Amino acid sequence: MNKKKRAEIFARLRNENPQPTTELRYGNPFQLLVAVALSAQSTDVGVNKATEKLFKKVKTPQAMLKLGEEGLKQHIKTIGLYNTKASNIIKTCKLLVEKHGGKVPEDRESLEALPGVGRKTANVILNTAFGHPTIAVDTHIFRVSNRTGIAPGKHVNEVERKLNKFVPDEFKQDAHHWLILHGRYTCIARKPRCGSCIIEDLCEYRDKTEN
Known part of the structure; x- marks a missing residue:
């Protein structure tokens, strides 16, 4: 996974969902x-x-x-x-x-x-x-980061460190939400929906599916 690929991955995710946010409902x-x-x-x-x-x-x-x-x-x-x-x-x-x-x-x-x-x-x-460009690594982000090759790591802290290093600055604010949503609805745990994934051609996962 190189710098150009990562930038294209996040550009596509942004194009599909320009203003991502948490699915938790809250008022403050x-x-x-x-x-x-x-x-x-x-x-x-x-x-x-x-x-x-x-x-x-x-x-x-x-x-x-x-x-x-x-x-x-x-x-x-x-x-x-x-x-x-x-x-x-x-x-x-x-x-x-x-x-x-x-x-x-x-x-x-x-x-x-x-x-x-x-x-x-x-x-x-x-x-x-508060709008800080932090990236919280949950199970979805850990899986997507490793499976795609964006930021592979053996534990969450390693993945977080690599994401902070590799995600281009212009995408850092929203990277957390894009990766969670991608893992929740497309790059799901049991059988990823590679056939309907907008970054399939950029992803480095070896066992891609057709659905």
């Missing part, structure tokens, strides 16, 4: 933080169903603390690991109120200090809520 950075925390090992569709009523009631960390951990559980009990997620979200809300004036911080160190927030979640918040 705090709600996005909650949605991303809930999305671990869960689908965006499932998270959106759970947060539809929750986010009508809860728009701030203060409101979430008023709802309480048990109240939150009632909204999210359809989501996997909901007990742990509810506990972390309430702890996070306390820190947001105590240390950040009820606002979601815009720096990585502060974000990663929040309970249940790792590097991937921090990257999503920095990118989607």
Whole structure:
């Protein structure tokens, strides 16, 4: 995979979807933080169903603390690991109120200090809520990066490092969303839909399919 190929891949993805964004529904950075925390090992569709009523009631960390951990559980009990997620979200809300004036911080160190927030979640918040050119490597991005040859790596940190190195600057802001959507709907895990892929001729995957 060379520089010219990578640039063409992202140019095509941009042409198909000029303004990509997350499929999680949210109204402000705090709600996005909650949605991303809930999305671990869960689908965006499932998270959106759970947060539809929750986010009508809860728009701030203060409101979430008023709802309480048990109240939150009632909204999210359809989501996997909901007990742990509810506990972390309430702890996070306390820190947001105590240390950040009820606002979601815009720096990585502060974000990663929040309970249940790792590097991937921090990257999503920095990118989607605040417009930083970060790339969060989830299972979709890890698969697409390795399968296509865009940024192969044995672990997520290696893939993230290579993506930051190899993705042309003009595409970095939206690369995260393009790669997730491509992995979710075209370059799917079990059998990629190579026959209907707009970057098939640029991809270096050896076992391409016809569908």
